[in-house]
Structure formats: C-alpha cells, structure tokens
Amino acid sequence: xxxxxxxxxxxxxxxxxxxxxxxxxxxxxxxxxxxxxxxxxxxxxxxxxxxxxxxxxxxxxxxxxxxxxxxxxxxxxxxxxxxxxxxxxxxxxxxxxxxxxxxxxxxxxxx
Amino acid sequence: xxxxxxxxxxxxxxxxxxxxxxxxxxxxxxxxxxxxxxxxxxxxxxxxxxxxxxxxxxxxxxxxxxxxxxxxxxxxxxxxxxxxxxxxxxxxxxxxxxxxxxxxxxxxxxx
Numbered sequence: 672x673x674x675x676x677x678x679x680x681x682x683x684x685x686x687x688x689x690x691x692x693x694x695x696x697x698x699x700x701x702x703x704x705x706x707x708x709x710x711x712x713x714x715x716x717x718x719x720x721x722x723x724x725x726x727x728x729x730x731x732x733x734x735x736x737x738x739x740x741x742x743x744x745x746x747x748x749x750x751x752x753x754x755x756x757x758x759x760x761x762x763x764x765x766x767x768x769x770x771x772x773x774x775x776x777x778x779x780x781x782x
Numbered sequence: 783x784x785x786x787x788x789x790x791x792x793x794x795x796x797x798x799x800x801x802x803x804x805x806x807x808x809x810x811x812x813x814x815x816x817x818x819x820x821x822x823x824x825x826x827x828x829x830x831x832x833x834x835x836x837x838x839x840x841x842x843x844x845x846x847x848x849x850x851x852x853x854x855x856x857x858x859x860x861x862x863x864x865x866x867x868x869x870x871x872x873x874x875x876x877x878x879x880x881x882x883x884x885x886x887x888x889x890x891x892x893x
Contacts, residue, residue: 673825702878714826714869714883727880761825765878770816773825 674698675764675774683780689750692777696743696764702726703745704771705737709758720745752781785809785872791888794864800857802887804870807851812875815846817855819866820886826869829855833875860891 674697684690696703705717707730716729720739731737734752739745749756757780763771787805794800806815816831830837830844832853837844843856857864869886873879 673827675825704880706881706883713885714820714881716880716882719878719880721878726878729880759823763826763881767878769873769875769878770828770831771881772828773818775825776823778823 673772673774675762675772677760677762677774677777679777680775681778681780683782684752685782686752686754688752688781689748690752690779692747692749692760692762692779694745694747694762694764694774696745696762697772700764700766700772701743702765702771703739703743704763704765705731705745705747706761706763706773707758708761708776709755712758714761717747749779754781757781785882786870786884788868788870788884788887790885791890793890793892794857794860796862796891796893797859800860800864800889800891802855802857802868802870802889803852804855805852806870806872809850809872813872814875815844815850815853816871816873816881817842817844818869818871818881818883819864820869821863821866826883827866829868860889862891862893865889865891 717731719727817829818826867886
C-alpha cells in the first residue's frame with residue numbers, strides 16, 4: 672500500500688460525458704502527478720501540481736483539466752469523453768525528496 | 783522520449799536471481815536512475831533508485847556501472863509474485879519532475 676488513494680476504482684460512462692477522478696496523496700506530500708496509461712500509448716504524464724499550483728504539463732488534452740485543493744487532494748476532470756479516452760488513470764504523490772508513489776488507479780471505460 | 787533502453791522481455795526461474803539490464807548511455811551527471819515495476823495494471827511500484835553508487839534495499843539491488851551508462855536491477859530470489867513489467871527511468875536529481883516511462887521489460891518468473 673503506497674498511501675495514495677484514488678476513487679473510483681472503475682468508471683463506465685458514455686461518449687460526450689464528463690467525469691471527475693479523485694486522488695488523495697500520501698500524508699505530507701505536496702506534489703501530485705497524473706498519468707494516463709492506454710494500451711497503445713503506455714504510461715504518459717498528464718499534469719503536475721505542487722501545493723495547489725500547476726507545476727508542469729505533459730500530453731494533456733484541452734478537454735482535460737485538473738486542480739489541487741487546499742487539503743492537497745487533487746481532481747482530474749475529463750470532459751466530452753471519446754472512446755479513445757478509455758484508459759487507466761494513475762496519480763502519484765511525492766515530497767521534495769522526489770520519489771513518486773503511485774495510487775492504484777482508476778479504470779475508465781468510455782462506451 | 784524515454785532515455786533508457788531495456789530488453790522487451792525476460793524469463794527467470796523461481797528462486798533464482800533476476801538480473802534486469804538497462805542502458806542509459808546519455809545520462810548526465812545530475813540524473814538519477816529509478817526503477818519501478820507494474821504488476822498487471824496495478825499502480826507502478828517504486829523499487830529503488832541511485833545516482834552512482836550501488837544501492838540495496840529490502841526489494842532489490844541496483845548496480846550502476848562506473849561510467850553510469852548502464853545499470854542492472856537484481857532481484858536476488860525471484861518469486862512468482864515478481865512477474866511484472868519493470869521500468870528503468872532516468873530523471874534529474876533536482877526538483878520534482880515527471881517520470882518518463884518507456885516500454886520496460888516484461889519479466890516472467892517461471893515455476
């Protein structure tokens with residue numbers, strides 16, 4: 672158990688819909704990272720937050736957004752969903768010591 | 783793009799040492815070598831990391847060559863539960879930065 676929690680574990684929705692994925696970092700970790708893992712793309716970095724502020728952006732679509740709240744939990748919002756958005760979504764958290772610890776992931780299926 | 787090269791797959795007999803190689807010939811002096819593994823769609827699990835000295839923890843040993851251009855992750859007594867995809871990642875030592883995952887090595891531990 673990494674100490675990082677993600678909800679929900681599974682999510683099934685339809686094209687065009689919007690979903691919110693939630694991540695609670697390990698106690699004391701200020702950084703949260705979001706990654707997407709699809710069958711054809713592997714694990715890809717989406718976005719990073721540090722203490723409530725956006726720190727870095729990766730291959731994140733404009734339809735996707737994220738935020739980190741004062742209690743340091745983070746949410747990833749996916750809108751206008753397409754079939755190709757079906758994937759595993761992982762968050763990871765880290766302290767200033769930089770080792771990232773990953774949550775169990777949310778499996779999203781868009782039908 | 784990932785800055786590492788790993789074999790696509792490897793087999794190891796249960797109880798034997800698993801030696802997973804990684805080439806990172808373009809590594810710079812301020813970059814660490816990190817190893818993670820992913821067991822069947824679970825969240826990536828941190829294993830070990832190092833800068834230039836060999837490292838050992840309860841999970842594995844990391845051997846880094848003197849020129850730092852390659853490294854080997856050693857699982858001393860592989861079990862069936864070690865079957866996973868193993869990722870070797872190079873990342874800067876300073877600051878919180880995203881991980882860049884390659885395709886990793888799929889290790890199969892065989893009874």
